[in-house]
Amino acid sequence: MDDQTRMLGGLGGLGGLSQPDVGDPDSVRKQQSLGQPQQGIGDILQQIMAITDESLDEAQARKHALNCHRMKPALFSVLCEIKEKTVLSIRGVQEEDPPDPQIMRLDNMLLAEGVSGPEKGGGRAAAAAAAAAGGSPNDGSIEHSDYRAKLAQIRQIYHAELEKYEQACSEFTNHVMNLLREQSRTRPISPKEIERMVGIIHRKFSSIQMQLKQSTCEAVMILRSRFLDARRKRRNFNKQATEVLNEYFYSHLSNPYPSEEAKEELAKKCSITVSQVSNWFGNKRIRYKKNIGKFQEEANLYAVRTAVDAASVSAQASQANSPATPNSGSSGSHGLSHTGDSYFSLTALSGEPFSVGPSLQPQADTQHPATRLMAAFEELPGGAPYPQPRPDDTNPPSIRSPAGAPSSVHSDASNRGSSPAH
DNA sequence: GGGCATGATTTTTT
């Protein structure tokens, strides 16, 4: 130790690292006397440089030799001093890196998707997140099993990769730390230094991790767009479902607005969701209205069907119909409900080019029930452009009667008498 | 592959 401090003082002038002691009368003498040590340090440095060119055994031997070199403590001190200065500058450069916003975003998304985060709750979190984010009304969990499976696959790959990276990272870190510790015998390496190195390594690895996260996110997005975007996987409803819906539609042509309960029942019957029922009715109404002619055949078909149905029902049940419970009996057996075609006839009247109704009117008696319906607008008061039920609507009761209350969906017959007509 | 049918979504209207 004493030896070292002496050396340090003596080596101060090496490489001009300390203040030049020009005015010092002793300096010349010092320099002269230190000529020898300077040479020695140069030797050591050269030997260190040369180590890399040698074989492992040789290097080990040389390293050992160097460690035992009498000038080694001096070199160590010099290196310490240099370090002292450079470390300061490094410390200045080194700033606290704030949590990368991008990686935070990725993390959040992976967490929301259930890819990262808690083990088993992940699945439910994913489903919830998907439902919330997708906003898609079709939560047919049947279809989601495939999605879940794929998501689980992604999750598995993600975790496997993550683990691999983490393992590699810690392995590499250990390796570097060992190396540095080993080297700290020949050159000064403070614990801080090692810490810094570890930090650098971790940052490098985390950038790889970010790539992994990014590509995982991408995979999830693709998966989701493929599986959860309802438009992509649009399937036509099965025949039975379409029939049930059409049956309801044409038997409620006067007011094709199923109540919430009716929708639920239809949904159950067709094994689709309520919003799908709503969609269907929305589409049907608009498309029917746009081109009644095109739907004539279909309308006749279903009208006949319900008529026959009703006839048999009334025959069997001896006209004991209870219109008060529409939903329970919404299976399409609610009589000839085609009495008041207020909705389409009126809207058709109010400006659409097609006018199926009037032309058919004269032959109403010989037409199919549904065709006859088309002419019903003649019997209605010509006012209300939007006859469908509105809570705040204060229209004449004659118009809104068929739909005034949700339960009156099937009570179409009630507005028969209310039309002043001819 | 074109064209229509159809379910879903988005925008506008009420």
Add this chain to the structure above:
DNA sequence: AAAAAATCATGCCC
């Protein structure tokens, strides 16, 4: 908020 209207995207038939 709910329905209408417009639009999109896919399914399906020829």
